[in-house]
Amino acid sequence: xxxxxxxxxxxxxxxxxxxxxxxxxxxxxxxxxxxxxxxxxxxxxxxxxxxxxxxxxxxxxxxxxxxxxxxxxxxxxxxxxxxxxxxxxxxxxxxxxxxxxxxxxxxxxxxxxxxxxxxxxxxxxxxxxxxxxxxxxxxxxxxxxxxxxxxxxxxxxxxxxxxxxxxxxxxxxxxxxxxxxxxxxxxxxxxxxxxxxxxxxxxxxxxxxxxxxxxxxxxxxxxxxxxxxxxxxxxxxxxxxxxxxxxxxxxxxxxxxxxxxxxxxxxxxxxxxxxxxxxxxxxxxxxxxxxxxxxxxxxxxxxxxxxxxxxxxxx
Amino acid sequence: xxxxxxxxxxxxxxxxxxxxxxxxxxxxxxxxxxxxxxxxxxxxxxxxxxxxxxxxxxxxxxxxxxxxxxxxxxxxxxxxxxxxxxxxxxxxxxxxxxxxxxxxxxxxxxxxxxxxxxxxxxxxxxxxxxxxxxxxxxxxxxxxxxxxxxxxxxxxxxxxxxxxxxxxxxxxxxxxxxxxxxxxxxxxxxxxxxxxxxxxxxxxxxxxxxxxxxxxxxxxxxxxxxxxxxxxxxxxxxxxxxxxxxxxxxxxxxxxxxxxxxxxxxxxxxxxxxxxxxxxxxxxxxxxxxxxxxxxxxxxxxxxxxxxxxxxxxxxxxxxxxxx
Amino acid sequence: xxxxxxxxxxxxxxxxxxxxxxxxxxxxxxxxxxxxxxxxxxxxxxxxxxxxxxxxxxxxxxxxxxxxxxxxxxxxxxxxxxxxxxxxxxxxxxxxxxxxxxxxxxxxxxxxxxxxxxxxxxxxxxxxxxxxxxxxxxxxxxxxxxxxxxxxxxxxxxxxxxxxxxxxxxxxxxxxxxxxxxxxxxxxxxxxxxxxxxxxxxxxxxxxxxxxxxxxxxxxxxxxxxxxxxxxxxxxxxxxxxxxxxxxxxxxxxxxxxxxxxxxxxxxxxxxxxxxxxxxxxxxxxxxxxxxxxxxxxxxxxxxxxxxxxxxxxxxxxxxxxxxxxxxxxxxxxxx
Numbered sequence: 002x003x004x005x006x007x008x009x010x011x012x013x014x015x016x017x018x019x020x021x022x023x024x025x026x027x028x029x030x031x032x033x034x035x036x037x038x039x040x041x042x043x044x045x046x047x048x049x050x051x052x053x054x055x056x057x058x059x060x061x062x063x064x065x066x067x068x069x070x071x072x073x074x075x076x077x078x079x080x081x082x083x084x085x086x087x088x089x090x091x092x093x094x095x096x097x098x099x100x101x102x103x104x105x106x107x108x109x110x111x112x113x114x115x116x117x118x119x120x121x122x123x124x125x126x127x128x129x130x131x132x133x134x135x136x137x138x139x140x141x142x143x144x145x146x147x148x149x150x151x152x153x154x155x156x157x158x159x160x161x162x163x164x165x166x167x168x169x170x171x172x173x174x175x176x177x178x179x180x181x182x183x184x185x186x187x188x189x190x191x192x193x194x195x196x197x198x199x200x201x202x203x204x205x206x207x208x209x210x211x212x213x214x215x216x217x218x219x220x221x222x223x224x225x226x227x228x229x230x231x232x233x234x235x236x237x238x239x240x241x242x243x244x245x246x247x248x249x250x251x252x253x254x255x256x257x258x259x260x261x262x263x264x265x266x267x268x269x270x271x272x273x274x275x276x277x278x279x280x281x282x283x284x285x286x287x288x289x290x291x292x293x294x295x296x297x298x299x300x301x302x303x304x305x306x307x308x309x310x311x312x313x314x315x316x
Numbered sequence: 317x318x319x320x321x322x323x324x325x326x327x328x329x330x331x332x333x334x335x336x337x338x339x340x341x342x343x344x345x346x347x348x349x350x351x352x353x354x355x356x357x358x359x360x361x362x363x364x365x366x367x368x369x370x371x372x373x374x375x376x377x378x379x380x381x382x383x384x385x386x387x388x389x390x391x392x393x394x395x396x397x398x399x400x401x402x403x404x405x406x407x408x409x410x411x412x413x414x415x416x417x418x419x420x421x422x423x424x425x426x427x428x429x430x431x432x433x434x435x436x437x438x439x440x441x442x443x444x445x446x447x448x449x450x451x452x453x454x455x456x457x458x459x460x461x462x463x464x465x466x467x468x469x470x471x472x473x474x475x476x477x478x479x480x481x482x483x484x485x486x487x488x489x490x491x492x493x494x495x496x497x498x499x500x501x502x503x504x505x506x507x508x509x510x511x512x513x514x515x516x517x518x519x520x521x522x523x524x525x526x527x528x529x530x531x532x533x534x535x536x537x538x539x540x541x542x543x544x545x546x547x548x549x550x551x552x553x554x555x556x557x558x559x560x561x562x563x564x565x566x567x568x569x570x571x572x573x574x575x576x577x578x579x580x581x582x583x584x585x586x587x588x589x590x591x592x593x594x595x596x597x598x599x600x601x602x603x604x605x606x607x608x609x610x611x612x613x614x615x616x617x618x619x620x621x622x623x624x625x626x627x628x629x630x631x632x633x634x635x636x637x638x639x640x
Numbered sequence: 641x642x643x644x645x646x647x648x649x650x651x652x653x654x655x656x657x658x659x660x661x662x663x664x665x666x667x668x669x670x671x672x673x674x675x676x677x678x679x680x681x682x683x684x685x686x687x688x689x690x691x692x693x694x695x696x697x698x699x700x701x702x703x704x705x706x707x708x709x710x711x712x713x714x715x716x717x718x719x720x721x722x723x724x725x726x727x728x729x730x731x732x733x734x735x736x737x738x739x740x741x742x743x744x745x746x747x748x749x750x751x752x753x754x755x756x757x758x759x760x761x762x763x764x765x766x767x768x769x770x771x772x773x774x775x776x777x778x779x780x781x782x783x784x785x786x787x788x789x790x791x792x793x794x795x796x797x798x799x800x801x802x803x804x805x806x807x808x809x810x811x812x813x814x815x816x817x818x819x820x821x822x823x824x825x826x827x828x829x830x831x832x833x834x835x836x837x838x839x840x841x842x843x844x845x846x847x848x849x850x851x852x853x854x855x856x857x858x859x860x861x862x863x864x865x866x867x868x869x870x871x872x873x874x875x876x877x878x879x880x881x882x883x884x885x886x887x888x889x890x891x892x893x894x895x896x897x898x899x900x901x902x903x904x905x906x907x908x909x910x911x912x913x914x915x916x917x918x919x920x921x922x923x924x925x926x927x928x929x930x931x932x933x934x935x936x937x938x939x940x941x942x943x944x945x946x947x948x949x950x951x952x953x954x955x956x957x958x959x960x961x962x963x964x965x966x967x968x969x970x971x972x973x974x975x976x
């Protein structure tokens with residue numbers, strides 16, 4: 002685990018991503034003390050404050066109600082991250098359970114579960130979310146639930162395929178032969194092997210969840226009582242920020258969404274590269290690579306990262 | 317008989333930040349045309365590294381520190397990568413361990429053998445396919461099976477396909493890395509029979525890398541026993557197996573089950589092979605050796621010709637016949 | 641009641657194992673019944689207490705299916721496997737099943753694969769104790785793990801407890817696997833090619849260790865292998881399998897010195913020997929074991945048999961004792 006962490010931190014993308022996410026985390030945790038104004042407070046405004054451009058006091062100007070955008074942006078981090086983490090936790094739980102059960106037990110139950118996964122994958126998420134939110138009502142909890150309930154399919158597929166291959170390993174047979182229960186085998190032998198991949202996938206899920214929350218809020222289905230980056234965009238669009246050329250209202254929330262999503266993708270991808278199980282090969286050489294050098298045997302479908310290395314590399 | 321391949325004083329290091337190590341030190345041998353040599357040793361003895369160096373296919377951390385690899389008077393280590401690629405294909409054929417699992421599953425076997433020739437020798441597909449059929453016959457596969465896919469072949473059959481591929485461009489030298497590991501006894505015998513007939517009938521020089529003394533005894537003419545990256549013993553199979561000079565060779569032979577003499581006990585060699593990053597100062601076998609003296613602890617024995625054409629690196633070589 | 645007639649630790653009688661295979665669309669359209677893979681086709685043998693029996697065969701002979709059936713991990717289609725007087729497949733009650741899991745332990749071929757890379761040696765060896773709720777205290781558990789490691793020849797055990805399989809050599813890993821089996825004090829060990837992945841100099845050590853366990857603790861061992869040579873050294877009796885059947889069974893010395901079945905003879909003849917002066921004529925059988933879906937008529941070995949006669953195509957020979965020698969399934973047994 003420690004070596005994996007060390008390897009993770011040697012990747013530039015990982016360092017940049019962690020740094021970027023760190024800033025957002027600080028904003029989310031210490032929001033009230035960092036933000037110069039309380040965006041939830043009722044304030045008296047002067048007509049000239051509406052859509053006021055940035056100045057020394059209001060770094061990013063003010064919105065249509067005369068509220069400080071910089072403060073809203075900081076408060077919005079909290080909602081985005083809470084939704085992102087909570088929803089991906091939900092989808093991680095469901096996806097892992099479904100994947101383990103479908104992979105380990107297989108059979109009819111496994112097939113049924115995977116057909117459900119297929120179904121959820123082909124149904125377009127956003128319209129479905131819109132419908133469900135319209136029915137359940139707009140609230141933070143409902144949003145988290147909806148995003149989580151619709152976002153577990155990739156995790157389930159990933160966990161299932163890993164489970165299928167780990168299930169065939171001899172140490173699973175050994176566990177069975179000493180009488181270990183299925184539950185024990187899944188929890189002690191399979192889950193620990195899949196866990197790193199699940200974590201990597203979940204980090205990517207967080208960014209997807211944040212995007213989904215932003216989309217919902219942008220479409221006016223966010224929690225009406227909370228400020229999020231998506232709802233800021235929604236307000237900006239609805240209340241004529243474009244026609245007033247109030248770029249300070251439109252750009253910051255968009256940039257914030259991009260910032261946090263990018264940071265999570267950088268982290269998630271580096272994590273995945275670090276923990277992805279490589280096929281066991283000889284300690285000195287990989288037969289496939291050697292064969293590709295000697296014989297013109299085309300490589301079977303493999304990720305581009307393991308493509309044959311150029312000849313010059315070998316001395 | 318002409319010498320097909322000669323290795324002189326080959327030393328190879330692995331340079332890595334964590335554990336730099338000496339993988340091979342001062343190994344010399346030669347293979348004549350139409351003869352076969354076995355590189356024998358346990359895992360970690362340097363036999364695979366030596367084999368990879370012959371093809372100049374060492375992993376990136378591998379450095380050939382010194383030595384020459386002469387093939388018809390040309391030092392392979394001095395060739396450019398492009399020239400080497402020609403040698404690798406047309407002079408030296410190779411069958412890798414486990415490579416039989418690297419066949420492309422979605423292409424017909426005959427096509428895969430022929431493709432090698434089309435790419436490397438600019439033959440026409442028709443010509444190459446015909447030659448592929450001939451090659452399959454040489455290794456004992458019915459030519460009709462050219463139209464089948466790898467999954468229709470058993471492990472032994474796929475190994476034959478790999479041998480046919482290695483022979484595609486008529487090399488003079490064939491290197492086989494653990495050619496029989498993971499195969500059943502009867503299939504092992506079949507593969508060894510093929511290798512032997514290639515050597516006898518096509519006059520190939522064959523180098524077999526293996527840990528199995530049985531394979532050596534069955535098909536090889538000369539044997540080089542490696543231990544801890546160095547040559548322990550080198551000579552003809554007949555002489556080495558009947559008069560092993562190095563205690564390690566003798567113990568290895570005793571560990572080999574001989575079913576004509578079931579009442580003897582199977583001997584094992586206590587201890588472990590040395591770690592290459594932490595080699596003993598003296599003889600590398602000294603910690604496990606029963607014949608050691610104070611000298612062995614400090615001075616590494618140099619290799620010398622103790623019998624005719626039979627070399628060993630030992631301060632206290634074994635004497636007499638080995639017959640159990 | 642039956643104190644004076646010791647029952648065998650394991651008795652396998654007429655075990656068959658068929659795997660149905662779906663014949664694909666064509667067969668479905670023709671409405672043919674599905675065909676079967678005959679993994680085991682009626683095998684019987686006994687394993688006495690403290691005995692080492694070698695089951696020798698090539699891949700596809702059914703030797704691994706035999707091993708898994710004995711462990712109760714595969715249910716045979718027909719026949720009975722009695723362990724310690726109880727039918728393995730009738731052990732529906734979980735208490736009986738757990739007794740089987742405790743007293744029959746398996747040793748695996750590939751020590752690199754049989755250990756969970758994320759568990760320490762301690763966790764690996766202690767796991768069976770936890771599964772069977774055998775120990776009460778942590779001290780007791782540690783004590784038993786140490787004893788098992790000692791028995792498996794890992795000395796001193798303290799040095800190994802916290803290490804991961806990746807830090808051990810192949811021989812040491814196999815010893816960890818053995819320790820994991822010994823910690824439950826089993827009556828029967830099923831060893832599936834325990835040395836074939838190990839270096840030659842280590843093999844003898846592991847086999848000697850297993851034999852010592854038999855001598856000191858009276859553990860019976862079922863040794864599954866394709867290697868007649870190590871079986872010759874290690875076993876008391878040998879059963880040679882071909883295509884789901886036992887074709888010859890008997891005392892190791894008798895089978896190796898005086899083989900009757902042509903298949904056994906061929907197997908013995910291809911055993912490599914390092915003795916230059918003793919190279920005998922080798923009988924290399926052509927081809928490989930046929931597909932167990934369509935088994936040849938008559939004697940299943942006849943298409944590859946160097947001694948086959950016309951009659952072999954029709955008569956399916958059964959294991960039989962002829963001229964007071966050991967049981968063999970060959971109609972020409974009395975001629976050789």
